[in-house]
Amino acid sequence: MTRAMDSHLAGGNRRSTADLTPKHFGWRVERRVGVITLNRPERKNPLTFDSYAELRDLFRTLAYADDVRAVVVQGEGGNFCSGGDVHDIIGPLVAMPMPDLLAFTRMTGDLVKAMRACGQPVIAAVDGVCAGAGAIVAMASDLRVGTARSKVAFLFTKVGLAGCDMGACAILPRLIGQGRASELLYTGRSMPGEEALAWGFYNRLVEPEALSAAAIDWAAELAAGPSFGHAMTKRMLHQEWSMGVDEAIESEAQAQAICMMTQDFHRAYHAFVAKQKPAFEGD
Numbered sequence: 361m362t363r364a365m366d367s368h369l370a371g372g373n374r375r376s377t378a379d380l381t382p383k384h385f386g387w388r389v390e391r392r393v394g395v396i397t398l399n400r401p402e403r404k405n406p407l408t409f410d411s412y413a414e415l416r417d418l419f420r421t422l423a424y425a426d427d428v429r430a431v432v433v434q435g436e437g438g439n440f441c442s443g444g445d446v447h448d449i450i451g452p453l454v455a456m457p458m459p460d461l462l463a464f465t466r467m468t469g470d471l472v473k474a475m476r477a478c479g480q481p482v483i484a485a486v487d488g489v490c491a492g493a494g495a496i497v498a499m500a501s502d503l504r505v506g507t508a509r510s511k512v513a514f515l516f517t518k519v520g521l522a523g524c525d526m527g528a529c530a531i532l533p534r535l536i537g538q539g540r541a542s543e544l545l546y547t548g549r550s551m552p553g554e555e556a557l558a559w560g561f562y563n564r565l566v567e568p569e570a571l572s573a574a575a576i577d578w579a580a581e582l583a584a585g586p587s588f589g590h591a592m593t594k595r596m597l598h599q600e601w602s603m604g605v606d607e608a609i610e611s612e613a614q615a616q617a618i619c620m621m622t623q624d625f626h627r628a629y630h631a632f633v634a635k636q637k638p639a640f641e642g643d
Contacts, residue, residue, distance in 0.1 A: 374426040382418060384411035392583040393576055394428040394480070401437025404489045406445035412468055419474035429583035429642065432575045433497060434485040438568065440510070443492020450519070468493065472500045472527045476598050479591030481582050485575035486510050487568050496526045499535065502594060505575045506562040508553040515548040534601070536560050586624040587642035
């Protein structure tokens with residue numbers, strides 16, 4: 361393959377997301393950070409069939425975005441997300457046959473898969489209610505900033521379901537430990553912000569009025585870093601869940617050797633020699 365052909369194919373995979381106009385949530389790009397805002401505050405920002413699918417499709421698009429290097433997910437009106445809309449989702453599910461129910465649960469799981477598969481670090485900015493599928497979205501993010509007044513609840517057992525929803529039994533124990541995850545998934549109780557920080561679910565706590573800015577500032581710091589390296593870190597964190605130590609060490613050796621081929625690695629070296637701060641470009 362010629363260099364010109366290779367450049368053309370690579371360019372064909374890249375796309376800008378700044379002009380995307382989702383119908384079911386807010387979207388904007390600032391400082392190379394994509395900001396998703398769940399914006400149904402009158403009902404605490406619940407998800408619907410359409411918003412699930414549109415969020416899934418957005419994260420799939422982000423895997424090819426060239427203008428977004430980190431993502432923030434937040435809610436409007438003092439709450440993050442109250443989960444699946446009782447009227448728009450729960451009611452219809454009661455009447456669905458098994459094939460349709462399975463199609464729905466697979467679709468919601470695809471949202472988490474898309475969040476984990478995109479290369480950008482995802483930061484959840486959590487205030488107020490963060491329940492059900494909302495708690496899953498926060499869990500599936502790479503980092504979480506919360507408030508003391510927030511309440512995280514994996515409340516699936518409260519509606520007669522299992523706690524094993526959208527990867528919760530795989531991901532949550534890795535964040536907070538098996539025993540703590542078991543407690544939350546069996547009981548469906550709310551976890552307040554201070555406890556969520558102490559248990560390792562939140563990385564940071566901030567005041568509610570500072571939440572959005574704090575999350576976006578943190579995402580902008582990550583966006584200014586080596587985005588190829590961040591994507592590799594995210595990929596290895598995900599893939600190594602199912603690896604033994606020897607396999608993980610070999611995989612990381614290969615991953616790091618690939619990163620050493622990037623221009624960002626060269627930039628960092630030359631900047632160090634010149635006693636300057638490197639300006640990473642993601643290539």
